[in-house]
Amino acid sequence: MRVGVLGGGGFGRGLAAAAARAKNEVTLWSRSARELPAGVESTGELAALGGCDVIFLAVPSGYVESLSTELGRHLDGSHVLVHVSRGLVGPQLGTLSQLLRRTTPCRRVGALAGPLIAEALASGAPSGAVVGTRFQEVAGLVRDAIASDGLRLYESADIVGVEVSSALVGLLALAVGYGRGLGAGPASLSVVLTRGLAEARRLLPTLGGQADTLNGLAGFGDMLAVAAGDARPEVRLGEALAAGQSVEEAGRVAGAYIEGLTIGRRVAAHAERAHVDVPVARAMAQVIAGELAGEAAVRALMARHAGRE
Amino acid sequence: MLEKLNPLRVYSERPLRLPRLRPFVPRPTDPPVYYFNAERDDIVRDVIARVVDQHAADRPRLELALNDAAYHEIRRLSRQGDIEAKEHLGFFKGLARRLARMSEADKREALRHIVTRYAEDVAGNFDPRVYDLSRHVMPRLITGVMRPSRLPVELLPSSPGSTRAVDELLRIEGAVEKLRRLEKTGTLVYVPTHSSNLDSIVLGHALEQAGLSPAIYGAGKNLFTNPIISFFMHNLGAYRVDRRIAARVYKDVLKTYSQVMLERGYHSLFFPGGTRSRSNLLEHRLKLGLAGSAVQAFSHNRVRGVDRNLYFVPVTINYELVLEGETLIEDWLKSEGKARYIIEDDEFSRLDRWVAFFRKIVGLAGACVIRFGDPVDPFGNPVDDEGCSLAPGGRPIDVGSYVKRQGQAVEDAQRDAAYTRDLGEVLVRRYREETVLMATSLVAHVLYRRLVRETMGFDLFHRLRHRGEVSLARERLHAEVGALRDRLRGLEDAGKVRVNHDIRERSPADIVDRALTVWNGYHRRTAARDEGSDVTAEDPTLLLYYQNRLVPFAERVAGQEDLAAAREIAALEIRGAT
Numbered sequence: 088m089r090v091g092v093l094g095g096g097g098f099g100r101g102l103a104a105a106a107a108r109a110k111n112e113v114t115l116w117s118r119s120a121r122e123l124p125a126g127v128e129s130t131g132e133l134a135a136l137g138g139c140d141v142i143f144l145a146v147p148s149g150y151v152e153s154l155s156t157e158l159g160r161h162l163d164g165s166h167v168l169v170h171v172s173r174g175l176v177g178p179q180l181g182t183l184s185q186l187l188r189r190t191t192p193c194r195r196v197g198a199l200a201g202p203l204i205a206e207a208l209a210s211g212a213p214s215g216a217v218v219g220t221r222f223q224e225v226a227g228l229v230r231d232a233i234a235s236d237g238l239r240l241y242e243s244a245d246i247v248g249v250e251v252s253s254a255l256v257g258l259l260a261l262a263v264g265y266g267r268g269l270g271a272g273p274a275s276l277s278v279v280l281t282r283g284l285a286e287a288r289r290l291l292p293t294l295g296g297q298a299d300t301l302n303g304l305a306g307f308g309d310m311l312a313v314a315a316g317d318a319r320p321e322v323r324l325g326e327a328l329a330a331g332q333s334v335e336e337a338g339r340v341a342g343a344y345i346e347g348l349t350i351g352r353r354v355a356a357h358a359e360r361a362h363v364d365v366p367v368a369r370a371m372a373q374v375i376a377g378e379l380a381g382e383a384a385v386r387a388l389m390a391r392h393a394g395r396e
Numbered sequence: 397m398l399e400k401l402n403p404l405r406v407y408s409e410r411p412l413r414l415p416r417l418r419p420f421v422p423r424p425t426d427p428p429v430y431y432f433n434a435e436r437d438d439i440v441r442d443v444i445a446r447v448v449d450q451h452a453a454d455r456p457r458l459e460l461a462l463n464d465a466a467y468h469e470i471r472r473l474s475r476q477g478d479i480e481a482k483e484h485l486g487f488f489k490g491l492a493r494r495l496a497r498m499s500e501a502d503k504r505e506a507l508r509h510i511v512t513r514y515a516e517d518v519a520g521n522f523d524p525r526v527y528d529l530s531r532h533v534m535p536r537l538i539t540g541v542m543r544p545s546r547l548p549v550e551l552l553p554s555s556p557g558s559t560r561a562v563d564e565l566l567r568i569e570g571a572v573e574k575l576r577r578l579e580k581t582g583t584l585v586y587v588p589t590h591s592s593n594l595d596s597i598v599l600g601h602a603l604e605q606a607g608l609s610p611a612i613y614g615a616g617k618n619l620f621t622n623p624i625i626s627f628f629m630h631n632l633g634a635y636r637v638d639r640r641i642a643a644r645v646y647k648d649v650l651k652t653y654s655q656v657m658l659e660r661g662y663h664s665l666f667f668p669g670g671t672r673s674r675s676n677l678l679e680h681r682l683k684l685g686l687a688g689s690a691v692q693a694f695s696h697n698r699v700r701g702v703d704r705n706l707y708f709v710p711v712t713i714n715y716e717l718v719l720e721g722e723t724l725i726e727d728w729l730k731s732e733g734k735a736r737y738i739i740e741d742d743e744f745s746r747l748d749r750w751v752a753f754f755r756k757i758v759g760l761a762g763a764c765v766i767r768f769g770d771p772v773d774p775f776g777n778p779v780d781d782e783g784c785s786l787a788p789g790g791r792p793i794d795v796g797s798y799v800k801r802q803g804q805a806v807e808d809a810q811r812d813a814a815y816t817r818d819l820g821e822v823l824v825r826r827y828r829e830e831t832v833l834m835a836t837s838l839v840a841h842v843l844y845r846r847l848v849r850e851t852m853g854f855d856l857f858h859r860l861r862h863r864g865e866v867s868l869a870r871e872r873l874h875a876e877v878g879a880l881r882d883r884l885r886g887l888e889d890a891g892k893v894r895v896n897h898d899i900r901e902r903s904p905a906d907i908v909d910r911a912l913t914v915w916n917g918y919h920r921r922t923a924a925r926d927e928g929s930d931v932t933a934e935d936p937t938l939l940l941y942y943q944n945r946l947v948p949f950a951e952r953v954a955g956q957e958d959l960a961a962a963r964e965i966a967a968l969e970i971r972g973a974t
Contacts, residue, residue: 140802156788156789159787159788159789160787160789160791162787163787163793163794163797164775164793164794164795164796164797164798164800165797165798165800165801165803185821188776188818189788190788191787191788192777192785192787192788192793194775194776194798194815194818195811195814220814221814221817221818222810222811222814223810223811224801224808224810224811293970359963360951360963360966360967360970361967361970362967
């Protein structure tokens with residue numbers, strides 16, 4: 088099978104290595120030439136991906152729209168697109184798979200999510216992920232493209248649930264980073280995460296996902312990786328904010344993770360419309376906007392009336 | 397004990413057809429449905445064979461289908477206790493008893509028996525003579541109800557230049573010319589919004605007026621209980637859907653029937669909302685069974701090398717006044733969204749309400765607007781004037797690529813079901829863009845929004861009890877209606893919604909007067925009361941009903957001071973929200 092990868096970052100190269108290991112023809116598109124895994128062909132032309140059966144998009148969510156629009160000019164209804172980005176788009180909190188369907192002629196789309204890290208993909212170390220897709224054939228193709236003895240791929244028909252879970256865990260990771268930066272210990276962080284999951288559970292149905300999807304690798308699984316201390320950009324951003332850096336400085340620390348700077352506010356606004364209470368998201372939105380800082384944020388959360396779990 | 401049989405009931409259960417002395421030979425230029433009677437038996441055979449083969453392929457599935465049918469049919473027929481029960485209850489009771497001892501061949505035969513009866517019951521009939529009759533007589537009869545004094549004139553053959561009252565009432569707009577072109581080379585699937593039982597009649601008339609071929613559609617069996625309507629329905633290509641039958645294999649028969657008809661190029665019509673919108677909210681959760689059969693028809697044809705295209709046509713049917721409005725919204729509130737599926741005692745079945753309704757809307761030019769949206773292919777892509785699918789950006793693409801796997805067209809029911817869900821999302825978006833907002837929606841929205849503003853923090857039911865408590869000064873109301881109209885026009889320019897012709901240029905005072913005139917005198921309750929210098933939100937429930945068409949746009953058309961209320965209104969539509 089011919090596999091395309093869009094994005095030459097760590098994740099993109101990891102996916103390319105996994106696909107090459109599964110004995111596929113692999114083409115990787117990247118803006119800049121980099122060292123590539125063995126057996127991977129490099130290209131600077133998006134048109135070159137038109138010859139692939141499955142194309143993985145491994146770019147930060149903020150770049151998906153412009154790149155997919157450009158890529159879409161070389162595709163038709165037979166191509167399969169799978170993204171690995173974490174994020175929700177616009178005030179309506181649209182998912183990236185919805186964006187792909189809007190900007191390309193492709194309908195057979197999927198989202199790869201879960202506690203998957205670039206190094207494990209590249210080395211083949213044991214790990215797992217979930218493919219969210221309404222199309223069973225897409226899940227099958229993703230397995231053919233990258234699965235191996237070291238990589239277990241589960242399947243979920245609730246693609247929206249997978250994408251929203253993944254994005255909301257990103258927001259929780261920000262909260263964890265922030266809490267850690269303030270010196271909170273495991274017990275305090277576990278309260279934040281548990282209550283954060285409860286609000287994610289309330290939010291999911293209002294965005295068209297199923298609450299149960301949160302129990303899978305895209306939600307709970309990914310959150311355990313955060314709790315266990317993987318160093319993802321969201322956590323680093325939270326830590327930088329806690330250290331008193333401005334949003335701009337903190338954003339530079341976290342690299343391309345721009346999504347996290349606005350998602351809190353957008354989630355809080357949506358939750359208000361949907362009559363759902365989201366104290367953790369609201370607090371993070373206020374922290375990022377500079378309306379709330381340090382101890383005050385903790386107090387704001389702790390002063391709330393504790394109801395039934 | 398034998399129930400006394402109502403002769404009308406018997407007629408309506410059995411299709412009544414006109415006798416034919418000479419065989420009917422359609423002309424090549426006739427629309428596909430003219431060929432239907434010649435193909436009918438073949439179609440029914442095809443449907444039976446497919447459904448039986450689907451189930452007979454594996455043993456547990458066959459047994460499940462029979463058990464399921466026996467269980468549901470015994471329940472239904474015992475409850476009905478009518479002539480149908482008399483004929484068939486025995487069969488199902490016997491089946492339930494014997495099932496465990498039956499041979500595979502016997503089981504298959506039993507299934508064939510059940511499926512045959514269902515398929516024969518579902519399949520319609522098309523009589524061009526009845527089509528012509530209804531085409532000429534129906535609008536005149538409707539007009540006659542509205543203006544009895546004009547009845548003699550209306551019944552005369554129409555002279556050129558004369559417009560019938562019904563044509564003044566009805567405005568047809570949208571992609572009519574494109575559809576006329578596409579229906580020659582492709583199959584059209586009309587998927588309208590659904591507010592009233594008048595919809596299929598009105599839409600049938602609109603197709604004829606627009607010079608489009610008739611479309612076949614499934615009509616609820618409850619509509620067939622009226623022998624006159626039943627006669628027309630039967631002979632105009634409608635197929636019967638009996639919602640009381642819960643057997644799973646019956647649903648398979650319906651879907652397969654629809655699929656076979658579409659494969660053969662019969663233009664079709666179904667309401668993806670499944671039932672009339674109880675709340676008058678635009679459809680946002682679709683029942684996609686029949687849409688799925690259309691997607692499957694497309695891939696089935698492609699695999700066999702038949703390249704006939706299939707287009708979905710989103711249609712909005714917009715009423716200034718809804719015949720059954722009061723009953724529908726009450727039903728929505730009563731069951732908090734869980735609709736009774738069949739309402740048999742609403743305004744549609746009451747002649748006096750019909751007369752009152754048509755009397756009311758007579759003279760209200762454009763009281764009903766049918767808007768034919770731009771067609772899309774089965775995968776939600778727009779198509780050009782020749783029917784070629786367009787990718788985002790307008791590049792033509794091969795629509796066949798969607799059913800290909802590694803270069804080969806293949807059938808895959810799971811894939812097609814997934815495509816159908818995606819298509820459903822496109823249709824929901826298109827309904828919003830193609831909906832035509834009427835004076836009643838605008839005025840109701842302003843009044844209801846004010847009520848929400850004054851009752852913030854209340855739940856819906858509490859709010860609706862505030863009858864006649866909120867008033868707006870006339871000038872204030874005019875100013876808000878004017879501002880709302882202008883913002884909606886802004887959205888219209890951006891292609892997000894449509895505003896009815898009438899209110900585009902009118903003064904806000906005229907819009908308010910029009911809405912008050914339309915409401916008062918038809919609905920048994922007063923929606924809004926005109927008190928000279930003030931207008932009072934008299935019946936919040938009716939106002940809610942009429943303003944619900946505006947819900948998707950509420951936040952975008954609200955001024956700063958109304959934003960909180962608009963958010964509250966927008967929540968009416970968010971899935972899973974309380």
